[in-house]
């Protein structure tokens with residue numbers, strides 16, 4: 413259990429913010445299995461957030477079961493924080509996260525994400541202002557930096573803590589390191605030693621075994637899981653049970669049922685033009701559950717509608733996983 417300000421986080425497991433993936437649909441599926449500590453939105457541009465319509469915006473649609481939910485801000489100017497945090501208060505955010513680690517070129521060109529780690533003074537001002545503006549738990553997510561520089565990373569992390577951050581998540585890779593590179597979980601352990609606030613480890617956790625190894629190497633206070641959440645939305649429940657001893661039922665997984673449920677909630681939650689891209693993005697990850705999953709991903713990819721994508725996915729399930737296809741699903 414972690415206590416951040418007034419927020420009690422029952423399970424030290426965190427959903428990683430992921431653009432195009434960590435929307436209401438995936439979050440609802442994850443919550444159905446249990447084990448989750450703190451959910452997250454994808455990164456939300458602070459400049460656009462105040463104008464988003466929470467009733468229909470795919471970034472903001474949220475159901476009652478998605479609690480607690482942290483909202484991640486992509487922000488690089490202090491003056492954008494006021495309106496953005498105001499909007500988050502209106503949305504009943506449970507926590508506010510600052511994106512300090514995104515390496516995407518379009519984000520860096522804005523001077524945001526991982527670019528900010530090169531300007532500690534700017535980050536100090538952002539964190540100080542965010543702290544002044546909200547009494548919600550304030551967290552940040554970083555990578556290890558441009559290169560392995562212990563002193564620089566230490567100063568940066570201590571500065572964040574000094575400005576009133578409540579929790580820090582460390583994606584255990586350098587800014588330029590690809591996902592295929594093994595994460596440097598020991599470096600999360602270094603950060604953990606420097607700070608007194610909780611430190612959460614992120615990167616490369618795909619199984620209960622990975623979770624155990626990451627905890628052993630990092631000594632982290634919690635684990636944040638990204639891509640594996642879209643592959644196995646039940647992984648949080650497994651880790652909560654097997655690593656943290658939570659008394660929740662063992663997840664019962666029927667992949668075709670889960671996929672069809674994703675499609676159902678997708679249609680229920682988003683405007684038609686916001687559905688197909690998100691289904692394709694999810695399918696790219698979910699397909700990894702099957703030995704010939706690339707066939708599922710490439711069958712769904714060229715679809716022109718959600719109905720077509722669903723039909724193509726169903727044909728794959730009938731061929732590859734017939735025992736788990738619900739009876740009468742095509743009626």
Ligand SMILES: Cc1cc2nc3c(=O)[nH]c(=O)nc-3n(C[C@H](O)[C@H](O)[C@H](O)COP(=O)(O)O)c2cc1C
Nearest residue numbers: 428429430431454455511583615616617637638639
């Ligand atoms: C499709 C995708 C979108 C992502 N979007 C974000 C984002 O919006 N904000 C962020 O801080 N990190 C983002 N990330 C990085 C993840 O939060 C996480 O740090 C990374 O995937 C490593 O964790 P994992 O190995 O568990 O996936 C994204 C990653 C992926 C794969």
